[in-house]
Amino acid sequence: MNDLISRLLAHERIRAARHHIERTDEVTLARQAALSAIPAPTGAEGRRAAHLAELFRTIGLSDVSIDHAGNVHGWLGKNGRREAGEVGGPVVLAAHLDTVFGAEVDVAVERRGQRLEGPGISDNARGLAALVAVAEAMVAARVPVARPILFAATVGEEGSGDLRGVKHLLNGKHDVTPAAFIALDGAGLDRVIHRALGSKRYHVTFRGPGGHSWAAFGVANPANAVGRAAALLADLPTQQAPRTTCAVVRLGGGTGLNSIPQEAWLDLDLRSEDPRALAQLDVTVRAALERAADDENRRRTAGSPTLRVEVQLLGDRPSGMTPRAHPLVQAAVAANRALGRDAELASASTDANVPIALGIPAIALGAGGKAGDAHLATEWYENVEGALGIIRALLVTAAMAEVG
Amino acid sequence: MNDLISRLLAHERIRAARHHIERTDEVTLARQAALSAIPAPTGAEGRRAAHLAELFRTIGLSDVSIDHAGNVHGWLGKNGRREAGEVGGPVVLAAHLDTVFGAEVDVAVERRGQRLEGPGISDNARGLAALVAVAEAMVAARVPVARPILFAATVGEEGSGDLRGVKHLLNGKHDVTPAAFIALDGAGLDRVIHRALGSKRYHVTFRGPGGHSWAAFGVANPANAVGRAAALLADLPTQQAPRTTCAVVRLGGGTGLNSIPQEAWLDLDLRSEDPRALAQLDVTVRAALERAADDENRRRTAGSPTLRVEVQLLGDRPSGMTPRAHPLVQAAVAANRALGRDAELASASTDANVPIALGIPAIALGAGGKAGDAHLATEWYENVEGALGIIRALLVTAAMAEVG
Numbered sequence: 001m002n003d004l005i006s007r008l009l010a011h012e013r014i015r016a017a018r019h020h021i022e023r024t025d026e027v028t029l030a031r032q033a034a035l036s037a038i039p040a041p042t043g044a045e046g047r048r049a050a051h052l053a054e055l056f057r058t059i060g061l062s063d064v065s066i067d068h069a070g071n072v073h074g075w076l077g078k079n080g081r082r083e084a085g086e087v088g089g090p091v092v093l094a095a096h097l098d099t100v101f102g103a104e105v106d107v108a109v110e111r112r113g114q115r116l117e118g119p120g121i122s123d124n125a126r127g128l129a130a131l132v133a134v135a136e137a138m139v140a141a142r143v144p145v146a147r148p149i150l151f152a153a154t155v156g157e158e159g160s161g162d163l164r165g166v167k168h169l170l171n172g173k174h175d176v177t178p179a180a181f182i183a184l185d186g187a188g189l190d191r192v193i194h195r196a197l198g199s200k201r202y203h204v205t206f207r208g209p210g211g212h213s214w215a216a217f218g219v220a221n222p223a224n225a226v227g228r229a230a231a232l233l234a235d236l237p238t239q240q241a242p243r244t245t246c247a248v249v250r251l252g253g254g255t256g257l258n259s260i261p262q263e264a265w266l267d268l269d270l271r272s273e274d275p276r277a278l279a280q281l282d283v284t285v286r287a288a289l290e291r292a293a294d295d296e297n298r299r300r301t302a303g304s305p306t307l308r309v310e311v312q313l314l315g316d317r318p319s320g321m322t323p324r325a326h327p328l329v330q331a332a333v334a335a336n337r338a339l340g341r342d343a344e345l346a347s348a349s350t351d352a353n354v355p356i357a358l359g360i361p362a363i364a365l366g367a368g369g370k371a372g373d374a375h376l377a378t379e380w381y382e383n384v385e386g387a388l389g390i391i392r393a394l395l396v397t398a399a400m401a402e403v404g
Numbered sequence: 405m406n407d408l409i410s411r412l413l414a415h416e417r418i419r420a421a422r423h424h425i426e427r428t429d430e431v432t433l434a435r436q437a438a439l440s441a442i443p444a445p446t447g448a449e450g451r452r453a454a455h456l457a458e459l460f461r462t463i464g465l466s467d468v469s470i471d472h473a474g475n476v477h478g479w480l481g482k483n484g485r486r487e488a489g490e491v492g493g494p495v496v497l498a499a500h501l502d503t504v505f506g507a508e509v510d511v512a513v514e515r516r517g518q519r520l521e522g523p524g525i526s527d528n529a530r531g532l533a534a535l536v537a538v539a540e541a542m543v544a545a546r547v548p549v550a551r552p553i554l555f556a557a558t559v560g561e562e563g564s565g566d567l568r569g570v571k572h573l574l575n576g577k578h579d580v581t582p583a584a585f586i587a588l589d590g591a592g593l594d595r596v597i598h599r600a601l602g603s604k605r606y607h608v609t610f611r612g613p614g615g616h617s618w619a620a621f622g623v624a625n626p627a628n629a630v631g632r633a634a635a636l637l638a639d640l641p642t643q644q645a646p647r648t649t650c651a652v653v654r655l656g657g658g659t660g661l662n663s664i665p666q667e668a669w670l671d672l673d674l675r676s677e678d679p680r681a682l683a684q685l686d687v688t689v690r691a692a693l694e695r696a697a698d699d700e701n702r703r704r705t706a707g708s709p710t711l712r713v714e715v716q717l718l719g720d721r722p723s724g725m726t727p728r729a730h731p732l733v734q735a736a737v738a739a740n741r742a743l744g745r746d747a748e749l750a751s752a753s754t755d756a757n758v759p760i761a762l763g764i765p766a767i768a769l770g771a772g773g774k775a776g777d778a779h780l781a782t783e784w785y786e787n788v789e790g791a792l793g794i795i796r797a798l799l800v801t802a803a804m805a806e807v808g
Contacts, residue, residue, distance in 0.1 A: 100660070159661050197618060201661050212779050213651040213673040214601060214753065218642070223652040223670070227634020234628035234700065247617040248627040249665065250658030256504040257563030257605050257653055257673055257719060258753075259779045266627070269617040269661055296638065314661065349618070375616075375660075 001330040001399075005338045008395055011404050016141035018391050021133055025387045028133045029116070031055070032381070033109045036118050036125035042161040045070055045097040052097065052128065052153045059136040061151060069168035072097070072153040076138055076145065089179040090148040091400040093134060093393065094166065094351050095127035095367075096157030096185065100375050114383040122371030122381040127184035128153060130367035130390045134397060137390075146402035147179055157185075157351055162201075162315040166351040170358055180328050180400040181355040181362035182393065185348075186374065187381055188366025189339075189389050192332040195347035196356040198278045198319025199271045203312040204229065204289055206296075209305045210262030218301035222264035223253050225307050229292035230266060233285065242274035244281050267314070273347045275319040286311065317349055318357030328361040328400060335395040339388055365393055405734040405803075409742045412802050420545035421802075422795050425537055429791045432537045433520070435459070436785070437513045440522050440529035446565040449474055449501040456501065456532065456557045463540040465555060473572035474559040476501070480542055481552045493583040494552040495804040497538060497797065498570065498755050499531035499771075500561030500589065504779045518787040526775030526785040531588035532557060534771030534794045538801060541794075550806035551583055561589075561755055566605075566719040570755040574762055584732050584804040585759040585766035586797065589752070590778065591785055592770025593743075593793050596736040599751035600760040602682050602723025603675040607716040608633065608693055610700075613709045614666030622705035626668035627657050629711050633696035634670060637689065646678035648685050671718065677751045679723040690715065721753055722761035732765040732804060739799040743792055769797055 008014045021028075040048035052072045056064040061074030075090075099120035101107060109118035118125075135151045137143075156164030170178070185193075206222035206229075230248045239245075246268060253264025270285060272278040293309045300306070322329055324345060336343035348364060355362035368389015370382045398404075412418045425432075444452035456476045460468040465478030479494075503524035505511060513522035522529075539555045541547075560568030574582070589597075610626035610633075634652045643649075650672060657668025674689060676682040697713045704710070726733055728749060740747035752768060759766035772793015774786045802808075 199618075210780060213653055214603075214649055214675050215778070217649040217651055217675075221638065221652060223655050224634055224638035226655065227631040227638060227652065227670075230628055230631020231635040234625065234631060234703065238622070245618060245621040247621055247664055248625060248631065248658075249617055249661055249663060251627050251630065251668065252656045252658075254652075254654030254671065255506070256779065257671060258603075259504060259563075259653060260651055261653065262780070264655065266631075267658065267661060271618045271621075299638065375663075 001327065001334040002337065004399055005331065005334040005395055007404055008398050009338060013141045013143045014398055014403065017137035017143050017394055020137040020140050021390045021394065022387050024133065028129050029383055031132060032125045032129035033111060033116055035128050036121045037107055037109050039103060039107050040098050041102050042098040042156055042158045044103065045155045048097050049153065055132050056151065059132065060139040061135055067168065069165050070155040071165045071169050074135065074151045076135065076149040088147050089177045090150045091397055092150045092152055092178045092181045093131060093397050094152040094154055094181065094183050095131040096124050096154045096165065096351055097128065098155055098158050098161055100158045105377060115380060117380045119377050119379050121379050123186040123374045126187050126367045126369060126381055130184050130393055133390045134394050137394060143398060143403055149397060149401050154351055160315065163317055163351060163354050166354045170354055178355065178360050181352060181360050182396055183351040183364040184367045184393055185350045185364050186366050187369040187371035189341055189368055189385055189392065190344045191346040191366060192329060192336065192343045193346050193348045193350060193352065193364040194324065194329045195273045195321040196319050196353035197271055197273050197347045197349040198275060198353065199269060199315060199317045199349060200278065200282055200313065201315035202268045203265060203314050204268065205263060205265040205310045206293060206307050207263050208307045211260050213258045213260050216260055219260060219304045220296050220300040220307040221260050222307060223261050225292045225296040226251055226253060226264040226266050228295050229289050232288040232292060236284065239277065242272055242277050244272035244277045246270045246281060246285055273319055273321065278319050317353050320356040322356055322361045322363060326361050328363055331396045331399040332363055332365065335392045339392060367393065405731065405738040406741065408803055409735065409738040409799055411808060412799055413742060415808055417545045417547045418802055418807065421541035421547055421798055424541040424544050425794045425798065426791050428537065432533045433787050435536060436529045436533035437515060437520055439532050440525045441511055441513050443507060443511050444502050445506050446502040446560055446562045448507065449559045452501050453557065459536050460555065463536065464543040465539055471572065473569050475569045475573050476557040478539065478555045479552055480539065480549060480555065492551050493581045494554045495801055496554045496556055496582045496585045497535060497801050498556040498558055498585065498587050499535040500528050500558045500569065500755055501532065502559055502562050502565055504562045509781060519784060521784045523781050523783050525783050527590040527778045530591050530771045530773060530785055534588050534797055537794045538798050541798060547802060547807055553801060553805050558755055564718060567721055567755060567758050570758045574758055574764065582764050585756060585764050586800055587755040587768035588771045588797055589754045589768050590770050591773040591775035593745055593772055593789055593796065594748045595750040595770060596733060596740065596747045597750050597752045597754060597756065597768040598728065598733045599677045599725040600723050600757035601675055601677050601751045601753040602679060602757065603673060603719060603721045603753055604682065604686055604717065605719035606672045607669060607718050608672065609667060609669040609714045610697060610711050611667050612711045615664050617662045617664050620664055623664060623708045624700050624704040624711040625664050626711060627665050629696050629700040630655055630657060630668040630670050632699050633693050636692040636696060640688065646676055646681045648676040648681045650674045650685060650689055675753065677723055682723055721757050724760040726760055726765050726767060730765050732767055735800045735803040736767055736769060739796045743796060771797065
């Protein structure tokens with residue numbers, strides 16, 4: 001694989017594409033700032049998507065469209081054109097459109113030298129700008145590809161989006177299965193994410209009769225059941241290999257200071273890189289929730305109504321991995337080495353989770369530069385080795401598209 | 405005391421007042437429905453107070469006013485007029501204005517025959533309507549009183565109000581200390597509340613470092629600590645003599661589905677009729693809160709910050725009692741007997757807690773009729789023996805005001 005990457009780096013058209021990326025570093029940074037300043041809360045990515053589609057058309061991608069889910073598609077075919085009757089699955093290079101920030105958050109961007117500040121400036125305005133930069137460089141340099149490349153900007157990657165965009169993209173009707181999937185997510189140059197951190201998110205509600213906190217005291221109290229559930233889950237044995245976690249992330253319930261609530265709830269975030277460990281945790285958590293209700297019911301006033309528990313699935317992200325030995329992972333590792341940076345194999349929850357669960361080789365890569373305060377209003381991006389990250393994406397994409 | 409009540413029942417003006425109450429039973433019921441349909445969340449009783457003041461004026465009370473706290477005052481003096489230079493403390497007949505229902509709750513009233521349905525229809529629209537009915541009957545029948553009577557509609561009786569209205573009413577500057585205090589609260593005819601159910605209400609906040617639910621998993625989680633605290637409190641031994649309770653009435657915390665919260669909280673309602681039992685419970689609860697924080701801290705990732713717990717006092721209602729042998733309690737018991745109903749001596753947390761703690765003889769009485777689902781949106785009132793409850797209040801008030 002090191003040989004393949006070396007050959008690509010010496011390939012005339014790839015050298016031209018690399019040069020294009022380096023020359024347009026400032027253009028890319030300006031696009032990143034412009035994209036970041038268009039609000040794109042999960043579920044309301046339309047304006048940013050329209051801007052992306054316009055960029056895709058301007059730089060010369062083919063068949064640019066926005067699908068029913070809201071994802072933006074643009075194609076680069078063999079010899080720079082997508083051709084009818086092509087065989088072989090495409091390579092998908094993707095970046096998510098949405099941010100964790102609600103419509104009420106001001107997403108204006110401030111620039112100070114090479115530093116940009118604004119909510120979402122790295123996650124994922126950087127990924128989107130890099131997606132455009134790779135496409136533009138390949139079009140401009142007329143990089144010949146044996147497999148077509150689908151450049152895709154996806155909706156609903158964050159939190160409650162539950163990977164909605166990529167699920168639509170890959171679960172929809174396709175002529176052929178993609179040969180590889182590469183997600184550009186945020187900044188950075190070291191990590192190669194080949195393990196999909198799976199998660200299940202639950203909204204758990206306990207319901208009971210409620211009543212006056214003195215007169216009715218002794219009835220089953222949903223707030224107690226939430227407490228018992230949280231305490232049981234907090235005492236689950238920690239599990240490190242594979243690392244598997246269950247966090248109580250939100251809880252609520254109750255109305256007045258002298259009322260036993262009729263309803264109380266907690267939200268849970270279960271995660272693991274390993275699908276079997278996640279499934280096992282799921283069983284354990286559900287048993288704990290039932291036990292919490294049972295424990296509370298057992299102490300209730302004789303003859304009073306029992307608590308009921310309702311478990312609602314809020315999110316379901318599959319786990320899995322693309323094996324370290326797979327050519328896609330090896331291409332990324334080799335690209336890192338060729339660019340003088342050791343690769344760090346890592347896990348995360350990204351758009352790559354979905355293709356991995358579908359058996360499509362997939363990884364996620366940072367798009368260069370440095371960043372901090374992800375998911376906070378103080379998020380920042382610094383364009384240090386920004387172009388290198390885009391060049392890495394170019395090399396991995398070209399390797400998978402069988403350039404040369 | 406039985407003789408006094410018998411004499412009152414035979415007194416010409418009292419008979420006229422009783423007849424007035426019976427004749428206006430339907431008017432009272434309509435007033436109850438109208439009052440209940442005016443939203444009066446604790447802290448926002450203004451509209452209902454204005455309506456009460458208008459009623460007080462219409463029926464002919466003197467010196468009707470609304471004080472700085474928002475309580476409505478109306479006076480009936482000797483011979484039906486309040487007179488300058490009167491000596492001797494007044495009798496206070498009071499009913500609270502506020503409901504446990506927030507501004508978002510629809511408080512529309514539905515009537516089905518003798519049954520009224522609506523949040524707050526009994527607690528305390530019934531008490532308020534009865535307060536007006538007693539006053540109107542005494543004015544109309546020109547009942548001669550040796551002591552003036554202050555008819556008072558109070559704010560802030562429920563939950564977070566912490567008896568704010570009656571505290572202002574009795575702790576403010578007064579010429580003379582009231583001779584007796586009678587609260588009309590909700591429905592019913594049997595109970596005579598002479599024991600003040602004391603309570604302490606706490607807002608307990610746990611704070612920790614927070615962080616990403618996967619990356620930072622293992623840090624001390626305030627939501628876990630809330631759960632541990634609720635579970636420990638739910639398992640406290642039940643205590644019946646004196647009955648002593650601790651209810652988790654509200655809880656909350658957390659922001660997003662992939663964040664360990666930096667803060668989570670729970671609200672507690674501790675109660676007992678016995679001041680010493682309440683103080684002992686207080687110690688037990690504080691120890692449980694510390695233990696919840698310790699248990700969570702003990703499991704945290706080595707070297708990560710510890711949780712801190714902060715306990716804020718939201719409410720403090722004194723316990724105590726008006727002795728069973730006191731003429732006020734005896735008058736209520738005798739009135740019950742004269743009306744053919746055995747009295748049940750009971751405890752509750754009402755406006756009467758405050759005068760009891762100040763050494764002023766005080767009781768609380770239901771205002772007749774039957775009711776259910778107090779503090780729930782499905783609250784209902786049935787006007788069965790409704791007039792009898794108002795007549796009982798008339799008799800006790802008249803006895804204390806030394807009619808005859």
